[in-house]
Amino acid sequence: MRYLTAGESHGKQLTTIIEGVPALLPLTSDQINQSLLRRQKGHGRGKRMQIEKDLVDIVGGVRHGYTLGSPIALVIKNDDFKHWQDIMGEDPIEPDASLRRVVTRPRPGHADLNGAIKYGHRDMRNILERSSARETAARVAAGAVAKVLLNNLGINIVGYVNEIAGIKAEYSTDLTIEEKIAISEESPVRCLDSEAGQKMMDAIDKAKKEGDSIGGICEVCVEGMPAGIGSYVHYDRKLDARIAFAVQSINAFKGVEFGIGFEAARRNGSQVHDEITWSEESGYTRKTNNLGGFEGGMTSGMPIIVKGVMKPIPTLYKPLQSIDIDTKEPFNASIERSDSCAVPAAAVVMEHVVAFEIAKAILEQFPYDQFPKLKEAIDQYREEVRCF
Numbered sequence: 001m002r003y004l005t006a007g008e009s010h011g012k013q014l015t016t017i018i019e020g021v022p023a024l025l026p027l028t029s030d031q032i033n034q035s036l037l038r039r040q041k042g043h044g045r046g047k048r049m050q051i052e053k054d055l056v057d058i059v060g061g062v063r064h065g066y067t068l069g070s071p072i073a074l075v076i077k078n079d080d081f082k083h084w085q086d087i088m089g090e091d092p093i094e095p096d097a098s099l100r101r102v103v104t105r106p107r108p109g110h111a112d113l114n115g116a117i118k119y120g121h122r123d124m125r126n127i128l129e130r131s132s133a134r135e136t137a138a139r140v141a142a143g144a145v146a147k148v149l150l151n152n153l154g155i156n157i158v159g160y161v162n163e164i165a166g167i168k169a170e171y172s173t174d175l176t177i178e179e180k181i182a183i184s185e186e187s188p189v190r191c192l193d194s195e196a197g198q199k200m201m202d203a204i205d206k207a208k209k210e211g212d213s214i215g216g217i218c219e220v221c222v223e224g225m226p227a228g229i230g231s232y233v234h235y236d237r238k239l240d241a242r243i244a245f246a247v248q249s250i251n252a253f254k255g256v257e258f259g260i261g262f263e264a265a266r267r268n269g270s271q272v273h274d275e276i277t278w279s280e281e282s283g284y285t286r287k288t289n290n291l292g293g294f295e296g297g298m299t300s301g302m303p304i305i306v307k308g309v310m311k312p313i314p315t316l317y318k319p320l321q322s323i324d325i326d327t328k329e330p331f332n333a334s335i336e337r338s339d340s341c342a343v344p345a346a347a348v349v350m351e352h353v354v355a356f357e358i359a360k361a362i363l364e365q366f367p368y369d370q371f372p373k374l375k376e377a378i379d380q381y382r383e384e385v386r387c388f
């Protein structure tokens with residue numbers, strides 16, 4: 001299973017093509033729209049989210065509510081394109097600066113300058129339109145399909161916010177995934193601790209008032225994964241490494257941890273490694289889950305717990321100094337419409353990119369063309385793992 005996305009932030013549409021989804025998986029556009037809607041919510045989002053109401057159009061690979069086994073093509077139209085068609089149109093135009101809305105002032109923290117140097121564009125709109133996190137809507141659409149597949153295999157996944165601007169959520173490790181889904185969905189910052197959630201909102205409002213931005217830490221939890229998915233035999237088949245890659249690839253993500261993560265460096269081995277137990281009913285389990293569900297690049301059967309660190313959003317209403325690439329004069333970086341904090345939305349993006357990597361690994365290990373056969377194989381594998 002793999003996917004590609006295309007489309008610019010203020011272009012006509014975003015397009016996602018997913019290949020390798022088995023046939024006969026029940027799938028509707030409503031399921032994908034629910035995921036898109038969740039990405040658009042969250043305290044701290046800017047004007048753009050009020051303008052765009054993301055809705056998917058499934059234009060290939062699905063018929064009468066079931067996948068066909070052919071590539072799935074998804075389109076998300078940009079509602080605001082009517083105001084941008086001159087600026088973003090695909091046909092040649094006169095070299096008239098006002099129509100082009102040329103950007104010559106790179107924004108610190110964005111792809112603008114590096115991308116302009118790499119692709120040779122003097123107008124950095126050609127960079128920022130694609131490097132914008134608008135593209136994550138297309139990734140969420142792909143992940144939504146993966147989530148439907150996983151849910152149908154009894155694998156549940158949720159993303160939530162653990163920290164914003166240094167304010168940490170405190171919650172019980174005994175929360176079930178269903179509880180995590182319900183609580184995070186009710187919170188405007190996707191936080192499992194309502195008191196911390198309120199403080200996070202206050203911090204977002206404060207940052208907004210000051211023209212600043214703030215970052216945080218998202219966590220994704222996956223339950224229902226059988227042990228032994230992924231592999232240790234090659235670096236690029238390690239599932240934890242693939243998940244880390246996917247998470248790190250989300251715009252503004254600067255680090256990834258599994259389980260206790262960096263804290264492992266400060267503890268003795270006896271305080272890190274998860275002791276193995278066995279029971280007739282559950283098969284092999286671990287007494288603890290410090291390693292976040294992975295050993296040797298493969299799932300241990302414990303919940304996958306992965307965290308991602310998001311830096312504060314780089315576009316500030318209190319702009320940072322930059323250099324105009326035409327005049328080489330210092331300037332204050334130009335402001336495009338911007339969020340002051342997108343950590344809650346990023347948790348949804350993270351949930352979906354993790355879902356895709358997991359679904360992909362499952363299909364590599366169980367390469368069925370028909371979903372019911374995949375389900376049967378996974379059920380049988382679970383039983384084998386329990387009795388192993």
Ligand SMILES: Cc1cc2nc3c(=O)[nH]c(=O)nc-3n(C[C@H](O)[C@H](O)[C@H](O)COP(=O)(O)O)c2cc1C
Pocket residue numbers: 046109110111131132133136250251252253311313314315316337338339340342345346349
């Ligand atoms: C959901 C989401 C929304 C974002 N919204 C904005 C935004 O409104 N303004 C902004 O400057 N950056 C935003 N970002 C972050 C930038 O896209 C990102 O920092 C930039 O593309 C540079 O990439 P890098 O930070 O990974 O190096 C957002 C990121 C995510 C995940």
